[in-house]
Amino acid sequence: MDELKSLHRLMKEETFKGRGFTDKMRENILHEIHSKQAKSFSGPKKPIFAPIMSMLFFAACLSIFVYFGGTQLGIFGNNASxxxxxxxxxxxxxxxxxxxxxxxxxxxxxxxxxxxxxxxxxxxxxxxxxxxxxxxxxxxxxxxxxxxxxxxxxxxxxxxxxxxxxxxxxxxxxxxxxxxxxxxxxxxxxxxxxxxxxxxxxxxxxxxxxxx
Missing domain, CATH: 3.40.1000 (Protein Transport Mog1p; Chain A)
Known part of the structure; x- marks a missing residue:
C-alpha cells in the first residue's frame, strides 16, 4: 500500500508530459491506481464481518432450537404440558x-x-x-x-x-x-x-x- 501512495504522489500532470500519454490513457492509469487503493482499504473488512455475522446467525438458531425443544420436553416452567x-x-x-x-x-x-x-x-x-x-x-x-x-x-x-x-x-x-x-x-x-x-x-x- 505504501508503494501505491508513492506512485499516486508521483502521478502529477508533469509526469504525463512528453511521455506520449493521451488524456484517455492518463485517466485509465489514475483510475486503476485509485481502484487498487480503495480495495486495499476495504479488503480486511470482509473476513472480519462475515465470521461475526455467521456466529450471530448460529447463536440465534441455537437459542430458538433450545427454547422450542425445552418447551416441548416440559423443561421450561417444569410443567407437564x-x-x-x-x-x-x-x-x-x-x-x-x-x-x-x-x-x-x-x-x-x-x-x-x-x-x-x-x-x-x-x-x-x-x-x-x-x-x-x-x-x-x-x-x-x-x-x-x-x-x-x-x-x-x-x-x-x-x-x-x-x-x-x-x-x-x-x-x-x-x-x-x-x-x-x-x-x-x-x-x-x-x-x-x-x-x-x-x-x-x-x-x-x-x-x-x-x-x-
Missing amino acids: APLYEASDRPEFLGKEFKFITKVPFEVKNVSTKTSEGPYGNIQTVTLMGPEKQTVTMSFQLLEPGTDLTLSQEPVNVGSSKGSYTESEDPLKVSMLTWIEGEVMYDMQYMPARSGITLTKDDMIQMAESFR
Whole structure:
C-alpha cells in the first residue's frame, strides 16, 4: 500500500508530459491506481464481518432450537404440558352415573379405591399412581336434587360445566379442581411427588374434560 501512495504522489500532470500519454490513457492509469487503493482499504473488512455475522446467525438458531425443544420436553416452567396417556381401566365399584378419566399425564402403575361418608352423602374415591409416585386422586359424589353448592376458589369452566381451581403454595404445588355436572360433583387433585412435574390449571382442565 505504501508503494501505491508513492506512485499516486508521483502521478502529477508533469509526469504525463512528453511521455506520449493521451488524456484517455492518463485517466485509465489514475483510475486503476485509485481502484487498487480503495480495495486495499476495504479488503480486511470482509473476513472480519462475515465470521461475526455467521456466529450471530448460529447463536440465534441455537437459542430458538433450545427454547422450542425445552418447551416441548416440559423443561421450561417444569410443567407437564405434554401428551397425555390413556388410562386403561375403570374401577368396577364406581357407579355408572359417574364419568371416569380417560387421560392422565403418566403411566398408571397402581389404582386404589375407597368409599367414605361426606357432608352430601357417600363419596367414592379413586387414586391413580405413576412410576415416580405422582398421584391423581379423584372423588365422585352424587348430590341430592336442588343441592346448592358454592365453589369458592378461582372460577373455571370444564366444558360447559362450572368449576373452581386452586393450587397450594408449597414447593410441591398440589393442583386441585372441582366441578359439577348435573347432580354429580367431581373433585380431582394432582400431587407431583418426586417426579418434579407440576400441572398447570389448563393441564387440570384438559384432564377433567377427558372424563367419559
